[in-house]
Amino acid sequence: MKLLILDRDGVINFDSDAYIKSVEEWIPLPGSIEAIAQLSKAGWTVAVATNQSGIARGYYDVATLEAMHERLRSLVAEQGGELGLVVYCPHGPDEGCACRKPKPGMLQTIAAHYGADLAGCWFVGDSLGDLQAAQAVDAQPVLVKTGKGLQTLAKELPVNTLIFDDLAAIAADLIHK
Numbered sequence: 775m776k777l778l779i780l781d782r783d784g785v786i787n788f789d790s791d792a793y794i795k796s797v798e799e800w801i802p803l804p805g806s807i808e809a810i811a812q813l814s815k816a817g818w819t820v821a822v823a824t825n826q827s828g829i830a831r832g833y834y835d836v837a838t839l840e841a842m843h844e845r846l847r848s849l850v851a852e853q854g855g856e857l858g859l860v861v862y863c864p865h866g867p868d869e870g871c872a873c874r875k876p877k878p879g880m881l882q883t884i885a886a887h888y889g890a891d892l893a894g895c896w897f898v899g900d901s902l903g904d905l906q907a908a909q910a911v912d913a914q915p916v917l918v919k920t921g922k923g924l925q926t927l928a929k930e931l932p933v934n935t936l937i938f939d940d941l942a943a944i945a946a947d948l949i950h951k
């Protein structure tokens with residue numbers, strides 16, 4: 775199956791060092807909603823794997839987080855597309871969970887949900903941890919220059935990392951391949 779997995783903050787929406795703490799603070803990056811809709815209309819299943827330590831830190835609650843994801847889902851639907859499974863890690867960095875990136879737990883959850891193989895599956899992120907999570911399960915690490923992407927570009931990346939300007943460029947590449 776054509777499965778594409780996306781990080782959320784810095785890939786789909788603007789990120790902030792102060793965390794994205796409300797639906798009002800959750801603002802799509804230019805072209806990202808259209809990109810997801812076009813991919814889904816072209817037969818891609820688009821899923822999301824996002825760290826949300828703001829939950830553990832008490833910055834926002836699960837209901838607020840899910841309202842953000844409902845907003846995302848409805849915006850994609852308005853463009854005629856369909857968003858797939860959204861998986862989040864609500865834990866803090868010191869909790870030792872299995873789901874927080876760079877651990878690949880969320881990618882594995884998504885793959886199991888769809889009965890899909892992660893080998894070579896594109897996982898698009900803006901942080902090194904996203905790329906490392908992909909690498910851990912032989913998925914294809916893909917870096918975008920939005921969000922924290924330009925800072926990440928200056929770090930030592932997994933050798934096979936693909937680099938794109940933004941999610942719209944990824945959609946154009948995958949749809950017109």
Ligand SMILES: O=P(O)(O)OC[C@@H](O)[C@H]1O[C@@H](OP(=O)(O)O)[C@@H](O)[C@@H](O)[C@@H]1O
Nearest residue numbers: 781782783790791793794824825826827
């Ligand atoms: O990029 P994704 O995984 O969708 O979500 C990242 C967010 O959960 C937040 O992750 C935090 O990292 P720490 O969780 O504090 O290490 C910081 O980088 C915040 O700026 C960022 O908004």
Ligand SMILES: [Mg+2]
Nearest residue numbers: 781783784900
């Ligand atoms: Mg991110």
Ligand SMILES: [Zn+2]
Nearest residue numbers: 863865871873
């Ligand atoms: Zn977790």
